[in-house]
Amino acid sequence: MKLVAVFLRVKKFCESQRISDRATLEPKADRGAVAMGFGLVVRFTAHDEEAANAFDALAAEALRGIHELEPGTLVYANHTVAGEPAVRVFYELYRDRDAFEAHEQQPHVKRFLAERGQFLRSFEVTFLNEVASKGTGLEGSR
Template sequence: MFALVVRFDCRDEAAAAEFDELTTGAVAEITAKEPGTLVYATHRVEGEPLARVFYEAYRDREAFQAHEDAPHVREFHARKNPLLVGEPRVEFLTPADAKGLG
């Protein structure tokens, strides 16, 4: 398994609302088209209304690469980038003890 956490910081409230709409569409596409994506969980950050955090788990690195190369993900990245302040913070994880990760 291969996993990561990504933090996004939106420009303002309008950008955050648009980011959330884009996310809803992307998650629907990921759910329908990516069997190698095991978990794609999006979160709002308590006390930080402009921040979003995604937890993503993939069957393996190849499934992650297929995700990154998918047209719906490329479109999501292109459309979300103008809504953000700075670059997303990405942390690649090595899963250890867990419940529910297969």
Template sequence: MFALVVRFDLQDAAKAGAFDRLVAETVNGIIQHEPGTLVYSTHTVENEPLARVFYEVYRDRDAFEEHERQPHTKHFLSERDKYVSSSRVEFLTPAAAKGLPTEG
């Protein structure tokens, strides 16, 4: 498994709405075309209306790289900076879990 968390801080409320629409389009592409993407969950943050957090789990690193090559992902990556004031990516090593596939 390969997993990551991304936090986006958005510029303002109007741009947050546009970002959310961009995300919805992107997630639709992920659902339709990415069998190796096991979890792609986007979240708002309580009491932080301009923050978004994505939790992503891929079958393996190759599935993540395939995700990065997809047209819908490339479109998201090319457009997101119009809305984002800052972002932070954390790559994760899964440990104890419920609901995620186990190896072996």
């Protein structure tokens, strides 16, 4: 049930982004490119549960900056994994690759990237290119 609540919050967030950032979802006319979702999934394994909780606090600080300063970041969600208290999975969705690049340059993200290592044993990143979707605000953009 907890996972359903998370998905409902993500869906609501995406819907709000579609309304408030409609202009930013349009293709960039000067490049002739069509906006497509660019995302990633990151699996973080912390040293232990205590380190995972400290990692969550660091991620929450970054998330405040993401909410305030990154209209191109459509979804940025930190998840726990059932039965694995030291594991976190991030799902991130950006309007396009340019929005991701802008995200990576933000001071709050740079701080997160610089400090996360002290809490982690390992992490694995999988980059995603949106093919089809519902709820991302990018439907029909191909």
